[in-house]
Amino acid sequence: MKFISLGSFSIFLSFLALNGCTSEQMVKPATPKTIPKSTSTLTTPATPLTPQIIEQPPTLTIEKTIRQPAPETYTAWLSQVDHQQLVNSYKAFLSRNQADFIVPDYQMLRSARDWQQCNYTEYEVPPAEVWQNAVPTLKLLHYLRQQGIIPNVEVTSSYRSPFLNKCAGGARTSSHVKNAAIDFRIGPEQPTPEDEILIHNTKMKLCRFWQQNGKAFNMGLGVYESGQIHIDTLGYRTWGYSHSWRSSLCGEIIPE
Template sequence: MLLKRISVLLTISCGFIGCTQTPPISKAISSHPIQPTTFSPQSSLLPPASYQAWLLQSGHQFKVQAYKNFLAQQRVEFVVPDFEMFRSARDWQQCHYDEYDVPDPSVWGNAVATLRLLKYLHDQGIVNNIEVTSSYRSPYLNLCAGGAKTSSHLLNSAIDFRIGSPQPSGQEQLEIQADKLKLCKFWQQQGQSWRMGLGIYNTGQIHIDTQGFRTWGPDHTWHSSLCGEIIL
């Protein structure tokens, strides 16, 4: 596929998790034809025993249901099982934290735009076979995990996911790369109207948020982003 470098006028600087952008992108958001959806489970995967045990502790089940009720009122839904969306961070054990967490109510509203974006990407066939690995992170966990002070995970506006299996075969790697290119093309063509942030890492992790139009790669700047090239 023929690729041509984009002339980038914005300087992007990113921390370990999350990015900042100078100068800031305009906050005007164009409307999107999001169809009302029924808030219902999107997968038949059985939750792991660890999630079921966590639900029974400290009123977690009540908090989960309250959050899901709020999202239902906003007409948004998860496109992956609940236990994936409530994962805290991959470093939860090292930080002596729970594997799952419910966002603080003060940031519930920030998830709406990003959940709509993820569902749109899923419904359009741009991303398939994904596994969410992290979403909301409490201030303590974000600090312990080395997250940026302004990380969009703190705001409950970010979702990290992986496409395909943890150890993909050669053929699957080609399919994953094709999906990443589709995601980049979407970001280039429609990302600004969604205020979409997109990070693609060598680990296979992909980050999306709706906190500003920007992209970054393994070195946490736009220079290393796969999306810094025109996808034909």
Template sequence: MFLKASHVQAGKIEKCSKLLFGMSMLILTACQQAPDKFATRYPETKKQTSIKPVRVISPKPQIIHSNKIIPESYQNWLRQGDHRAQVLAYQNYLTQRGVGGLVPNHELLRSARDWQKCNDEEYRVPPRELWGNLVPTLNILKQMLDKKVLTNFEVTSVYRSASLNKCAGGADNSRHIFNTAMDFRIGPEFPDENDLIQISQSKQRLCQFWTEYGESLNMGLGVYKSGQIHIDSLGYRTWGANHRSQTSLCSTF
């Protein structure tokens, strides 16, 4: 009887021990999982992604005149005042618009063939407000170069001041005053017989280009007695030696 009672009591003690152990584990787990409202909280750190620097590449001018010699007169002019800075700014402006480098700077800045007689400058950077006017004309030139209409030419006059234009015998409303016109010569200054044949062929290609694309490009084309050729982008028209369309080389196309 005594042994049986002891056995029952031992069983109760074992059950109580298991119960106490289970409760202590629950309390411990709850304490570990319960958030501590007084604990210090730190902001989450986001993973930093490295940003690679973007390299801005300016368009490069299309250089097609590497074999041309720069005149000493232009180099001397470039050293005077702020001419070099003006030329650089002008060239950068044209390059950013996709028409830089089509013509060497010493040709692009030529004023008029009669600059000495008129006591003016041989080279001149146009006023900044007129820079954009030459872009459409240079686009015309670029297309002619791409299509091999012109292969050997030299620009002789671009922008002129009003006083120089008047002295040089230009029209009162000359496109040169607005920096939209360009005069050039095909072939060498003193051509031989073979040169004359090539010049004639180039002029025919020029007229064909004007006939096919001139209207859409708003292109003006003239051929003067001196053999100088004029292009601009201020009106679809053509003229010849007497400044009339009837005498234009392109009137038969």
């Protein structure tokens, strides 16, 4: 009996010793790792941006037209004689030259706003000898839209035959006769006060663009009192309602 008690007491002491070692290992705090400081600079000071003037017209990627329902008058005109074939040929030429329409076909093929008074057709495909003249102006129109200079616009006139141009009171050397001009409207025909703000701001953007980059595009810009705008690529110039640069909003420096 006495031996058994001593053995039990020895086992008990051994158990306490082992348990004490285990507890010490569990509560021993871990040594924190030292993270070396980086000697390199993680950020660099921002370089201030400076405006860049476009010295040469950029190479443009022309978006395809978003199709919209055409007026019945255009559908009827398209079904007559060889009009559809002429339209297809003209558009194929422009596509090969990266100058697709960015508005519906019927807008680009409108003859002029005065077609009825002149007893003329509402739509017309330009003759093939002036197709090439449309390419730089169509690219310019796309660039203005792509850069956010103009919003979605409605083209009201592009090519104008010599007869219709004379009847409508256009200049004998009008860029419309050469198929190098596009007239478009900003906002609706009957603008609201909110529309008037958009029209004015867009005119200011166009003037600023013309002043800074117009030479590179050989851009002509006509800015009228309404939301009507004229662009062409036959010379760096501007005019307003009096057909003089003095009446153009672009005659003065437009602030950024």
